[in-house]
Every structure is written in C-alpha cells, then in structure tokens.
Amino acid sequence: MTADRPLSTPLALGGAAAIGAMTAVQARINGVLSIRIDDAVVTALISFSVGLLCVTVTTLATARGRAGLRRLASGFRARSIPFWMLLGGACGALTVTTQGLVAGLLGVSLFTVGVVAGQTLNGLVLDRIGFGPAGVVAVTPGRVFGGLFALAAVAVSLAGGAVTTAPPLLLLLPFIAGVGIAWQSATNGRLAQRIVSPMAATLVSFAAGTLVLAVSAAVSIAVRGMPQALPAEPWLYVGGALGFVYILLASFLVAHTGVLLLGLGSVLGQLAGSIVIDLIWPAAAGPALWQLVAMIALAAASVVVAMPRRRRA
Numbered sequence: 001m002t003a004d005r006p007l008s009t010p011l012a013l014g015g016a017a018a019i020g021a022m023t024a025v026q027a028r029i030n031g032v033l034s035i036r037i038d039d040a041v042v043t044a045l046i047s048f049s050v051g052l053l054c055v056t057v058t059t060l061a062t063a064r065g066r067a068g069l070r071r072l073a074s075g076f077r078a079r080s081i082p083f084w085m086l087l088g089g090a091c092g093a094l095t096v097t098t099q100g101l102v103a104g105l106l107g108v109s110l111f112t113v114g115v116v117a118g119q120t121l122n123g124l125v126l127d128r129i130g131f132g133p134a135g136v137v138a139v140t141p142g143r144v145f146g147g148l149f150a151l152a153a154v155a156v157s158l159a160g161g162a163v164t165t166a167p168p169l170l171l172l173l174p175f176i177a178g179v180g181i182a183w184q185s186a187t188n189g190r191l192a193q194r195i196v197s198p199m200a201a202t203l204v205s206f207a208a209g210t211l212v213l214a215v216s217a218a219v220s221i222a223v224r225g226m227p228q229a230l231p232a233e234p235w236l237y238v239g240g241a242l243g244f245v246y247i248l249l250a251s252f253l254v255a256h257t258g259v260l261l262l263g264l265g266s267v268l269g270q271l272a273g274s275i276v277i278d279l280i281w282p283a284a285a286g287p288a289l290w291q292l293v294a295m296i297a298l299a300a301a302s303v304v305v306a307m308p309r310r311r312r313a
Contacts, residue, residue: 007256013265013303015253019246020269026096026246027103027111028277029239034100036236039227041220044096045213046230048089050240052206055248059203068197072204081194088187088201089209091180092247096239097213098177102170108274111174113154113295116267118178120150120302123260132186133193133255146264146306153271153298156291182259188247189254198251205247264303271299 007015026047034043059065075081095115103111124147130136137143184205192201221227254262275292 016265017269020266021273024273031103037227040100043100068200089205091184093209114174115178122182133189149302
C-alpha cells in the first residue's frame, strides 16, 4: 500500500497507537540496559546498531528496498534529495539516548508525557508550515484542543510525587526528544515519499543515527571510561528491533495522518503501554495511580478531538 491510496483515519490511528506502544516498551528496555551498563550513550548505540542490522537485511532482501536505495543514490547525485533529508536519524539517536537516561529512573510514563509535550507542539508547527509529506494541514480548533489535552496530561504527570526531586534536566530532555521525534517523522516521511520507499528511508535514518551515536559513544568512553560488562539476557537487546518496526511504520503513516495526528495517536499508545509497564514493573520514581488514569484519559481525549471530521454532502 502506498500513500496514493489513503488509509481510513481509524486504521491510521491504530497504526500510530501501535508505534506508541512499541516506543514505551523500547523505553523501558533501554532504560534498564542503561542502568545495567551505566552508560546511556553506549546503550543507545547498541539499540541503534541492532535496528540498523534489522533494516539493512530487510531492505537488501526486498526488491522494493533495493529499488529505493537506487533512487536514493541517483537523487543524491543529482542533488534532487537535499542533505537534510538524510538526518532524521540524528533525532532518533537523541530519543534513544534520552530513554536510557530518563526512563529507567523516572519510569516510562513520565518519560512519555515529556515526549508528548514536545511532539505535540512541534507537530502543530510542522503541519502548519507544511513541512511533512502531507503538506500544509490547517490548524483547526479540534487540532488545537487536541494539543491542549495532550499538554494537560503532562501537567497531571508533574503534580507532586517523587518527580519534584528529580533534576530539571531529566524532565527537560524528554521534551526535547519529543520535538525531535516530530521532526524525524516528517523528515523520514518526506524522504520515503521522494524515493517511494519507506524501507530505504528507514535504513537512512538508522545509518545516520548510528553514525552520530558511534562518535558520541567514543567521546563518552574517552571521558568516563568503559561501560560495565554487557548483560547476558537477550531481551535487553530487543529495543533496536522495535525501533526498526516503528520508524518504518511512521515513515509510511505520516503521509496519511500529518505530523500532529500521528503524534497524538502514538501518544495514546505510549501512555497506555507506559501505564501497563509502570504498574507491572514500577520504576524508582513515578506517578500515582490517579495520575496514570488521568493521563490516559486526557491522551484519549486529545486524539478524539483532533481527528478530522468528514462533512456530509
């Protein structure tokens, strides 16, 4: 299926919610791995390397993926594909690093709501200026109220509790990561549209992110020394594979939903997944049960009011 055959809004939002749920699981996995080896940057490099391996094998194994790579190389040589379209993975690198720093200590829910704020605000801006592959998306009252409901979920998450003792930077980093996620989705979506291959666009994203993280990890090791020994449990290395799946899915869906609606749908999936994870597997600091319930209700409301309505003939 291509972007020329529009998906129904409920189906596209279901895919966006799945992206959010996978992001929540990835955040906890990378958070635990970061604590175990005591190095968030190296954790992010491991996660991205696994994702790069998955997407490389998949792309080279499919005819559409190989064709997309040929169009990418041809377009880059002809300068019809600008260099900035290749940099979406740099924001992904920031996101995965932030997961390692924040999610393991404050919990997935608090990490998620910080991402919500940045993703929502930047999604509104990028849609309004037409940066995403869906073009200019009007700022309707429903979209504005959807963004406000999502930000209200963030306010609820910060209402007291152990989070008040957390360093301010730990609370700011998820917001910055959310801004980057919105830009990454739009950039990867435009590249996928240009080369007619979400798979090849995902490969470019992982390659860029892995390169950035390789340099960052080298600096981290030079300054802080080698990380702790890598744990033996295989599940701690699944985060990169989840990243491969949801970045690929986002590259395809953003042309159908716009940046904001994709973000709000993923917010719903993230918060729902985060609540389940934090209830089953609590972190050192996290919101109370009433906050979890209020956050998911507000996130659901943000998606409902932002959904486009079809006018009757």
